[in-house]
Amino acid sequence: MLGKVIGKGRTAEVMEYGEGTILKLYLNEVPEHHVDWEYHISTYAYEQGVRTPRPVELAAEEGRKGIVFQQIHGSPLLKLMGAKPWLIASYAKQMAALQYSLHQLAGPGEAGEQKKRLKQNVIAAPMLNMEEKAPILSQLELLPGGNKLCHGDFHPDNVLMDGQLWVIDWMTAGSGDPAADAARSIVMFSIGAMPKHASLFTKVFLGFARKRMTSQYTREYMRLSGVSRADIEAWILPVAAARLVEWLPVSEKEQLVREIRKRLRSLPSAR
Template identity: 30%
Template sequence: MAKLGSCIGTGSSCEVYEWGDEADVAVDKVVKLYHSHASQDEVDREFRNCLAAWENGLPAARPFKQILWEGRHGIVFEKVVGPTLVQRLFERLHAFDLFSDDSSDELIQFARTLHAIHQAGEIGGIVTEQKSHLKEIIARPVGLSDEEIAALHAYIDGLPAKRQVCHGDTNVTNLILSDRGPIMIDWMHAAIGNPAMDAAEFCVTILYAVLPPEMPSEVHAFFNASRQTIYRTFIDEYTRLTGVTEATIEPWHAVAAARQLTSGAVGEEQAAAMAAMIREKLRLTVV
């Protein structure tokens, strides 16, 4: 008999609970229960993407099955234990220690994890086309007009296309630093396309992040002074591994920023800075 346990995580689209299954007690499990606005197609896509990633040896949690629990769609996963990258970064910020050997290694692990995903090429089961999907989800980013969104869609069409598997949501909450190695979660937006978008997502997060106001002013100052070093630690390792240049990734920053604006999880100050950057990219493209 299945049993719903304690809530251990929340996100914009779901809550994650401990999950007991008497039919299989050999593996610790969790269940990701989606909010009511999540469609069956979205849940099906995430299950299919996660299964494809796991079966092909990518750093993903194993999905076991889909369920319906009290009217909510869900996916049962193996339990992955460990802090997320954002939790570890916040710990480092409060300790004023981002660049000891141990802490910088976490940024390098993230670069290596993305490289491991991207070098898989195309894999069966992940079939979403990146550019079409991006244009679909970038419907009305905060602070952009209809004309600017149309221009952004045209900008996406003009970016270089590739045929490699991409995670599609590489924010710092989606990497778990587990004892058995880094694991990427939340594969709903995985697609076949240009991996520069995955790298750009992390770059934009670091370059434009605004820390919560309740954090001490000294932590804000330390982060702002360290921002470029965090960025360089990641980007230098990723470009070294992949042979992709920083100049190849940079045009995708506008797309990554628009995707983050669409999520509604970005504060006003950060949203204004991102919108200004997007407008500048579009202006330069037109010129």
């Protein structure tokens, strides 16, 4: 039985659903195969021992498809960072360690799945012309495929804390190169639309917090993994371009495009 809505994102609503479970009910525009994939990959991650809510079953309510999950009584790290900004560095390091632990596991599908998806999304990306996409696709072609478990949407709103950390939202997960997954997290940490009508103080604070989180996360991830900054940087362009196909505010897409064009101008072939 449906209970109260306890969360809402760009693709789904989360509501109470019986004792000890929640229902993630997807919006009508989300294709059914995306829901099926999230159920499959969430189950795979749970069975690998990842601390993620146990997927119980696929469900349908009000003509919409959903997944029933174990309920976790924790707060998103994003909310905790806002409440205790002096702990941002600590939270960022914990996130890096958690993501690194995921990257030690084998991916669920064929090697290079993540890279194929990136290629499709770059080709389909709005706001870029083919002259801009061509060097991005050429760069992507040279990057490794990889076969490790990559979350694909690893950011502070998809990590819950109830004394320990839990990872949620696996729809974009797959097999790939850990450096690409880290690059995507860095793009999400550092490029994001400011809240509408935010005060100057809020904008300055969020800008500072974002830089602090990004630098601490990157440093810690590199320390743990041995991956170089150059390894991560090589993925930023294709990851940023692929992100343009997602449900993002126009202002955030415009930020992404500015960053993409800046990086394109600095490519050796553009000089």
